[in-house]
Amino acid sequence: MEAKDIIKPENLVYQKSRLMSDATFNFCPGCGHGVVVRTIAEVIEEMGIEHDVVGISPVGCSVFLYDFYKFDVVEAAHGRACAVATGIKRVIPEKYVFTYQGDGDLAAIGTAETMHACNRGENIVIVFINNGIYGMTGGQMAPTTLEGMKTTTCPRGRDVKTMGYPLNITPLLAQLDGVHYVTRHSVHTPANVRKLKKALRQAFENQRDKKGTSIVEVVSNCNSGWGLSPKAANDWMVENMFKKYPLGDMKVDGKIVMDMNLPR
Amino acid sequence: MAKIKGAIVVDSERCKGCELCVSTCLQQVIGMSEPVNSKGYHYAYMANPEACTGCTNCAIICPDGVISVYRTKIED
Amino acid sequence: MEKEFKLMKGNEAIAEAAIRAGADAFYGYPITPQTEVMEYLMEVDAESRTGMVVLQAESEVSAINMVYGAAATGHRVLTSSSSPGISLMSEGISYLAGAELPCLLINVSRGGPGLGTIQPSQADYFQTVKGGGHGDYKLLTLAPSSVQEMADFIAEGFDLAFKYRNPVMILSDGALGQMMEKIVLPEQRPRLAEYPDWATNGTPEGKERRFVTSLNLLPQQHEMVNIRLQEKYRAMEAEEVRYEMIDCEDAEYIIVAFGIIARIAQKSIELARAKGHKIGLFRPITLYPFPTKEITALAEENRVKGLMSVELNAGQMIEDIRLAVEGRKPVGFFGRLGGMVPSPEEIENALYKEFNL
CATH class of the missing domain: 3.40.50.920 (Rossmann fold)
Structure with missing residues (x-):
């Protein structure tokens, strides 16, 4: 049997979500962003909520989300995604609202907005991409940049004595009473992508059930910023990023489930 | 015995040649093209179509969503 | 209908008028001399009267971005602050103007620069009408000179904001905010039942999805956006001058x-x-x-x-x-x-x- 005999509509088992537009991603080749963006669309499609969802794309590599989705998206100022989400969710509480934020956005310039939205238990989903670097502006140090890791603004490696320590923010957020669900994933293998999808589904279901804030962190690569090939970047991520940012659930059903002795 | 046969279609114009699908495919179905697309990327293609089981791993890992997967069961 | 008279502070008049204008949401942060606005909304329980959302944000930066969010959904939303708070909001105001979102902003201004004083001042004139934030934008600005106008300009401000898809600023001062006068209360009007086509509040079935942004990477496109904004400002200049x-x-x-x-x-x-x-x-x-x-x-x-x-x-x-x-x-x-x-x-x-x- 030849490929052309298999490639028939009735045999189709996977294609990108119909909620994705035809626009080409602005992401670099091999970037984890694309996988996460697609997976969110799959969850929204499978839940059948595309008419009731508003996404928020703040400044950073996330900023063009509105080009990629076929549902409503609001672009936000750098760091303000959680405030914008609050403003939206409070006036249309029956709709689904999610933010898609990078580490600079969520954990540096937008720390206050993130922290307080979580503390109020805003009934939203926060998707947090942690790749330890500022991708959009060309690879500067992020709050999550690892100790010793080189970026264009710490070219000799992050010196924690003068530049501060890598900020592991999600365990901090997990301790806020308004936060219902915190989990950390990656997208470097198909198995991990499937786990992420389940987590995203859980997060959106939490919102449906009015449980409060759900945070899905994705430890991801930035092969351009890291100066590695896509495959090598993923390997580097597994070896280095996962030590500081181990994968797994941190808070489930409002209860902290992580081992507090893990590196934080 | 029934056998699972798969095939993929790559939107070669939108493929950015990151090769993540190549290393993800356990059956080693996927190769990178000699020619490049209009953006200058070598793109993924089925170099070894007989081996494809339609497992969807390549499509799931593809950052740009350029792979569609087809699968069928063949009775021997 | 019989007129309703009430002796009120300017700040209270803003709050009462906001409820009566059918506002959907107020997001704010306390700052003297306008703190009574949110206090009043909470005290009279605006939510129980009209369903209006009133939320105290963690900062003016957050408040203005909450306004941005609610405005993007086509709701009537306002915030009030005073000079230093408006400075903090300036980035968000520029985004609102750039994304062409209607909203009502109130500056009960005080003396600057810096922390300055809490007494009345008009030193925010430049900030208000010459920009404040970055980029070529304009705020349609109403300047009340009585507590009555503080109240009357709320509904009018919302209507102008929606007419032009542009933020409207009410530039008052600490004296107007704090002084008491007898006013005729505006009539209660309903909250919006329908929202504009551009509003990003969940794409209805069968409709094109919407998005809100102030970003254009191509300068050719962004010049066109700016030209359109300038045309809008020329229309305001032709139609909305009040004196x-x-x-x-x-x-x-x-x-x-x-x-x-x-x-x-x-x-x-x-x-x-x-x-x-x-x-x-x-x-x-x-x-x-x-x-x-x-x-x-x-x-x-x-x-x-x-x-x-x-x-x-x-x-x-x-x-x-x-x-x-x-x-x-x-x-x-x-x-x-x-x-x-x-x-x-x-x-x-x-x-x-x-x-x-």
Whole structure:
């Protein structure tokens, strides 16, 4: 049997979500962003909520989300995604609202907005991409940049004595009473992508059930910023990023489930 | 015995040649093209179509969503 | 319907009028001298009256971005603050203008720069009408001079904001916010039942999805956006200029003043007229669009010998007056700074000194 005999509509088992537009991603080749963006669309499609969802794309590599989705998206100022989400969710509480934020956005310039939205238990989903670097502006140090890791603004490696320590923010957020669900994933293998999808589904279901804030962190690569090939970047991520940012659930059903002795 | 046969279609114009699908495919179905697309990327293609089981791993890992997967069961 | 009268503070009037204007949401952060706005909304439980959302944000930065979010969904949303808080909001205001989102902003301004004072000031004129935030944008700006206008400009401000898809600013000051006057309460109008087509509140089935952004990577595209914005501002300039003239028909000298100081200057012209001086008062109500043509026309009158800008700042609106007068007549200035408010006599004497009367 030849490929052309298999490639028939009735045999189709996977294609990108119909909620994705035809626009080409602005992401670099091999970037984890694309996988996460697609997976969110799959969850929204499978839940059948595309008419009731508003996404928020703040400044950073996330900023063009509105080009990629076929549902409503609001672009936000750098760091303000959680405030914008609050403003939206409070006036249309029956709709689904999610933010898609990078580490600079969520954990540096937008720390206050993130922290307080979580503390109020805003009934939203926060998707947090942690790749330890500022991708959009060309690879500067992020709050999550690892100790010793080189970026264009710490070219000799992050010196924690003068530049501060890598900020592991999600365990901090997990301790806020308004936060219902915190989990950390990656997208470097198909198995991990499937786990992420389940987590995203859980997060959106939490919102449906009015449980409060759900945070899905994705430890991801930035092969351009890291100066590695896509495959090598993923390997580097597994070896280095996962030590500081181990994968797994941190808070489930409002209860902290992580081992507090893990590196934080 | 029934056998699972798969095939993929790559939107070669939108493929950015990151090769993540190549290393993800356990059956080693996927190769990178000699020619490049209009953006200058070598793109993924089925170099070894007989081996494809339609497992969807390549499509799931593809950052740009350029792979569609087809699968069928063949009775021997 | 019988009119409802009430003795109210300006800040309370803003809050009550917001409920009655059918506002959907208020997001704010406490700052003197406007804190009573949110206190009042909470005290009277606005939510139980109309379902209006009232939320205290963690900062002005957050408050303005909450406004941005609610505005993107096509809801009537407002915030109020005072000078330092408005400075913090400036980035968000630029985004609102860039994304063409309607909302109502209120500045109960105080003396600056820096922490300054909590007393009334008009030193935010430039910040309000010349930008404040980055980029070529304009805020349609209403300047009330009474507690009644504080109330009346709320519904009008919302309507203008939606008419032009643009933020509207009410520029008042600490005196107007704190002083009490008897006002006629506006009638209660319903909250919005339908939202504009552009609103990102979940794409209805069968409709094109919507998105809100102020971003354009291509300069060619972004120039087109800017040209469209400028056309909108020209339309505001053509249609929305508001002003008041008192005793200008025979006036030889004209005081130009807005907001609270125009109330005081009204007394000054009474005092001067009692002494036989023909003085008039021109009060811009919209600071942007500025009543340029009207001031030019006054300056062209042969009987008019001079104009004087009176402001609670070091001289800001005077620049717009001079642009309107274009050297036809002398333009004087009198101002008090840092939260000080002049008496009618001070203004009267300043006028005599300026024009050797």
